[in-house]
Amino acid sequence: MEKRQPAGQMSIKSVSGNRAPAPQMHEQEMVGNGPAMQQVAKVIRKIAKVEAPVMINGESGTGKELAARKVHSSSNRRDQPFIAVNCAAIPDNLIHSELFGHEKGSFTGAHQRKIGRIESANGGTLFLDEIGDLTHDLQGNLLRFLQEGTIERVGGTESIHLDIRVVSATHVDLKNAIKENKFREDLYYRLNVLHLTLPPLRERDGDILDIAEMYLHRFAKEQGANVTGFTEDAKRLMNLYAWPGNIREVVNLVRRAVAMADKELINPSDLTLERRKGNRSHLLTLAEIRAEAEKGAILASLRRNRDNVAAAARQLGVSRVTLYRLME
Numbered sequence: 001m002e003k004r005q006p007a008g009q010m011s012i013k014s015v016s017g018n019r020a021p022a023p024q025m026h027e028q029e030m031v032g033n034g035p036a037m038q039q040v041a042k043v044i045r046k047i048a049k050v051e052a053p054v055m056i057n058g059e060s061g062t063g064k065e066l067a068a069r070k071v072h073s074s075s076n077r078r079d080q081p082f083i084a085v086n087c088a089a090i091p092d093n094l095i096h097s098e099l100f101g102h103e104k105g106s107f108t109g110a111h112q113r114k115i116g117r118i119e120s121a122n123g124g125t126l127f128l129d130e131i132g133d134l135t136h137d138l139q140g141n142l143l144r145f146l147q148e149g150t151i152e153r154v155g156g157t158e159s160i161h162l163d164i165r166v167v168s169a170t171h172v173d174l175k176n177a178i179k180e181n182k183f184r185e186d187l188y189y190r191l192n193v194l195h196l197t198l199p200p201l202r203e204r205d206g207d208i209l210d211i212a213e214m215y216l217h218r219f220a221k222e223q224g225a226n227v228t229g230f231t232e233d234a235k236r237l238m239n240l241y242a243w244p245g246n247i248r249e250v251v252n253l254v255r256r257a258v259a260m261a262d263k264e265l266i267n268p269s270d271l272t273l274e275r276r277k278g279n280r281s282h283l284l285t286l287a288e289i290r291a292e293a294e295k296g297a298i299l300a301s302l303r304r305n306r307d308n309v310a311a312a313a314r315q316l317g318v319s320r321v322t323l324y325r326l327m328e
Contacts, residue, residue: 030066031214032207036199040067047194048074053146055131055191056169058198061246064169065129067198071167072125080124085117088130096138097154106155118151122162131168131191132177136184143187166191201243201250208238211250216266219258227258231267241273294326 030037047054048071056064065084072082090098097107101116118126128134134142145151146166150159168191177183201208213229220227230238243249257270297316305311313323 030063030070031211032204033210034204034206036204037207040196040198043196044070044074047071047196050194051165052193053165053191054167054194054196056167056196056198058169058171059200059246060171061248062198062200063247064171064198065127067196068125068127068129068167068169071196072127072165075125075165077124077165081121082125082127083117083121084127084129086129088133092135095134096141099138100141100151100153102154103156106153110155113153116151116153118145118164119153119160119162121164123164125165125167128166128168130170132170132172132174132183139184139187143184143190146187146190201246208243208250209235211247212238212254215251215254216258219255223258225258225261226264227261227266228264229266231265234266234268234271237268237271237273298323298326 030041032040044067054068054071056067058064058067068084069082072078085099087095097110097114097116099116099118101114101119102110104110104113128142141151145162149163150161152159174183174188174192178185178188201211209230216227216229219225238250245252253271253273257266261270298312301312301315302309305315309323310320313320316323318326
């Protein structure tokens, strides 16, 4: 067996096939103080203490790798390796060798021994993103590793004992994949001992602007741009948008807006967000932004004041006549 890395020698490493890890969401803290993310943080604190596999579910772009890193950094394995592998990014003919490694001469082009990603995670955490994309053969190999705690490199005969916590993630319905014979049921239950579900950004009240402003300051510094924030109309627009691409969409949009902005404050025209309604897609105008913001404020005030129009009008700073007109 290869010697394990000393504690602390390798803390964070990410692999996505032959591509460099995307910088947008890499090595960042999870951001958000709303109720949904407070619940996520609570669950992470609990599962980090338990030495068992974790499965993370969530839409694409919700920050599943960030959550996996948080589980790792909150656990007793925090000083050991964190190895991230995007199973969907590695070609089928390479992924077995990438995960399990290979011996010299085991196949054409294997000019030297290669330590696989699983073995590289020894002592720490292995994060398998898009686990549903693994072939059936690899699912069987992974199941064997989870059952026995050993692997064999391609072309090798030595059983290598490893101590690894596996965190997996997917945005697809694995139970449905099981019904369609695309995913092994026994592997699913091995991986899904502890479970974490990440909410989409549209369900994270109050978090959108925190995330956007964090990345705005980061990108402004990286690009040397004199951009300091968002206009109030831009903030309203971001709060009204559904963000189907979740955090990844915020990151990409803010990066582009910082690069293209002509003023210190980013305005709605810099964001060019689209609002989807049925099969139609159009830009939100400032009038639409204000109208929807007013409607939301009125409804919230009426709820807080138990539909007392006079009390809601006082809270909103308008007359009852004006409030009735706005409610029409």
